Amino acid sequence: MQVREWDPAAAPAEELSSLLRANNLMLATDVPEDPPWRADSFREYLAVTMPDERRVSWIAVEGEDLLGYASILLVGDIAVLEIMVRPDARRAGLGTKLLATAAKRAESEAYGSIGVEVAGGTAAADFFEAQGFRCAFVEMRNLLDLSTVDWPQLAILAEGVGSGYRIEYHPGGPPELMFDEYAHAKATMRLNPSYDLELRPSSYDSDRLRASLATLHARGLKPYVVLAVHEPSGTVAGLTEVVVPAQRPTRADQYDTVVVQAHRGYGLGRALKARMLTELRTAEPQLEDVQTWNAVGGDEAMGRINDELGFKSNREWREYEADVDDVLRRLGRGD
Numbered sequence: 001m002q003v004r005e006w007d008p009a010a011a012p013a014e015e016l017s018s019l020l021r022a023n024n025l026m027l028a029t030d031v032p033e034d035p036p037w038r039a040d041s042f043r044e045y046l047a048v049t050m051p052d053e054r055r056v057s058w059i060a061v062e063g064e065d066l067l068g069y070a071s072i073l074l075v076g077d078i079a080v081l082e083i084m085v086r087p088d089a090r091r092a093g094l095g096t097k098l099l100a101t102a103a104k105r106a107e108s109e110a111y112g113s114i115g116v117e118v119a120g121g122t123a124a125a126d127f128f129e130a131q132g133f134r135c136a137f138v139e140m141r142n143l144l145d146l147s148t149v150d151w152p153q154l155a156i157l158a159e160g161v162g163s164g165y166r167i168e169y170h171p172g173g174p175p176e177l178m179f180d181e182y183a184h185a186k187a188t189m190r191l192n193p194s195y196d197l198e199l200r201p202s203s204y205d206s207d208r209l210r211a212s213l214a215t216l217h218a219r220g221l222k223p224y225v226v227l228a229v230h231e232p233s234g235t236v237a238g239l240t241e242v243v244v245p246a247q248r249p250t251r252a253d254q255y256d257t258v259v260v261q262a263h264r265g266y267g268l269g270r271a272l273k274a275r276m277l278t279e280l281r282t283a284e285p286q287l288e289d290v291q292t293w294n295a296v297g298g299d300e301a302m303g304r305i306n307d308e309l310g311f312k313s314n315r316e317w318r319e320y321e322a323d324v325d326d327v328l329r330r331l332g333r334g335d
């Protein structure tokens with residue numbers, strides 16, 4: 001068995017198909033409620049990053065057989081790890097070997113810590129605890145099954161905003177003219193202000209927002225935005241973002257929902273999310289569900305809105321973190 005650095009942009013199509021198959025075996029084993037991935041834009045998903053970020057990837061192969069994959073995304077001051085071992089090749093030390101390879105590279109790139117997001121109740125949580133990682137943050141993933149939605153009621157919720165506010169729908173992302181306003185609203189505060197490791201994309205200034213939207217499109221992730229505009233001032237009072245991935249187009253990801261402090265209490269959070277769902281029903285008729293994450297014990301207002309819309313808690317999502325030095329020391333430097 002050999003672990004080798006791997007460039008998804010240049011990899012032969014057969015390797016990508018093997019990785020996709022391994023990924024779907026992993027999903028069926030670890031998170032069977034998740035839809036399998038398709039080949040659409042899979043290469044781009046793996047290869048493209050934000051301009052100021054870099055991803056280094058490896059595959060573990062035995063002959064032609066692809067047994068595992070790992071990558072680190074070098075972003076800010078943290079190396080964000082993804083690691084996967086095909087279910088039939090687990091508990092033989094391969095995950096440890098991939099982790100050691102990734103940690104050594106993080107060290108040589110002068111990154112001091114590694115972060116990873118893990119579905120709760122899976123082998124991965126045990127793996128990272130065994131490797132000395134600490135759990136830095138726990139979120140609950142919520143799923144909304146669109147077949148259970150009361151659409152006429154949702155249309156009413158979507159209209160329920162205080163006077164002086166307008167809700168706008170922008171498939172593809174916010175209009176260029178609103179970039180500054182939009183980024184400002186995001187920077188002001190999230191509806192859920194709890195700390196997390198920021199392993200997901202966020203865009204707090206207009207240049208980064210522009211780059212982030214271009215990156216999403218290039219990776220096959222289609223963004224949708226709904227804005228609340230405060231009409232007297234023309235400012236962005238709130239926003240919500242959803243992404244529909246080409247790789248699994250039946251499940252959408254609800255990213256940030258933000259209502260700026262001064263505009264809370266006018267029904268904007270609920271109306272933004274409700275309007276988004278009504279638009280998605282038409283724009284993405286193949287969608288079956290929408291997933292979103294909330295800090296455990298976090299923002300109550302957001303929790304109430306999600307309940308009202310019909311989101312159901314699905315499973316914990318845990319963010320683990322470790323110092324690169326500690327990981328390497330534990331693994332005897334992985335040599």
Ligand SMILES: CC(C)(COP(=O)(O)OP(=O)(O)OC[C@H]1O[C@@H](n2cnc3c(N)ncnc32)[C@H](O)[C@@H]1OP(=O)(O)O)[C@@H](O)C(=O)NCCC(=O)NCCS
Pocket residue numbers: 026030081082083084085086089090091092093094095096097116117118119122123124125126127128130131
């Ligand atoms: C996490 C994962 C990569 C581990 O791969 P692996 O090759 O089985 O890992 P190792 O064999 O090196 O395991 C090392 C140690 O981790 C712990 N561990 C791993 N899987 C475990 C499990 N199912 N239950 C309890 N402990 C476990 C054990 O202490 C193990 O040592 P041992 O086998 O000597 O007892 C694999 O389970 C996986 O692909 N999971 C799904 C993908 C995923 O969720 N990745 C994380 C998010 S990107």
